[in-house]
Amino acid sequence: MRFFDLAAAGMFLLASTAFASPANPQNGVDYVTLSQAQPVQTTGKKVEVIEFFMYHCPVCNAIEPMLEDWIRKQGDRIAVRRVHFPSTGPADPEAHLYLTLEALGKVDEMHAKVFKAVHVERIRLNKDDAIIDWVAKNGIDRATFVNAWNSFGVTTRLRQLGKVTASYGVDSAPALVVDGRYLTSPSTVNVGLKTNNRDELFRATLQVADGLVAKVAQAK
Known part of the structure; x- marks a missing residue:
């Protein structure tokens, strides 16, 4: 991508x-x-x-x-x-982050913060551990986030993202x-x-x- x-x-x-x-x-x-x-x-x-x-x-x-x-x-x-x-494939960390925020109903609260972290604060959110640490520092309970991150629904959707995107050309x-x-x-x-x-x-x-x-x- x-x-x-x-x-x-x-x-x-x-x-x-x-x-x-x-x-x-x-x-x-x-x-x-x-x-x-x-x-x-x-x-x-x-x-x-x-x-x-x-x-x-x-x-x-x-x-x-x-x-x-x-x-x-x-x-x-x-x-x-x-x-x-999912620019790095079916386990893309950023896509995983977005899907987890979506599952938790936190997109409205966190979406702009993620962009700011990456592009203004220059925080690299390209590794699972870095993402989980950053989220925990920004007001989301770590255990709650990790549970959603590892949930069947989120991981299934993550694996399907490549096909979804391809279907839209x-x-x-x-x-x-x-x-x-x-x-x-x-x-x-x-x-x-x-x-x-x-x-x-x-x-x-x-x-x-x-x-x-x-x-x-x-x-x-």
Whole structure:
């Protein structure tokens, strides 16, 4: 698994002739339609949005505040799920951390703290013991966390993450999948946008997501 490198992509994409239109997203330019739609976990009028991310990914960290603001503005229109790509395989420590926090209902409390620990405080959370020690120092009972970490439900989901991610065709982070059908990401959007301005790219990516959510909602 790789993360999107804006500077490198900007140099590479200067030769691209694709035309980006984030306000009116174009299939094959601003997003791709999956060859096989995946089941969604929403019912009624809500549109499912899945964020694929990695805690150590600098672009994932950079887009997170803007993404959180976008989610708040969407309100009840969407239901958001997060999937941490297992970049080191079926025992990926960061993915294991996220799934354990999710099982404990601690994502809202801890998600931003993990990003800060990795990218601001420069704490390496890439080993099981380091993660457990860090969590214990940040307000979660060690025994409770370890029990969830080792639970059948968490370990089973961890082993399945590779297949889950492959089923959505995700090969870089961050990425968004709307309604189990439409995949977009900063790297996809920048093929046509051709910008080295990070915030401009993030805004354009979320504008594409806006369009995809509206497209799905209109058809419900």
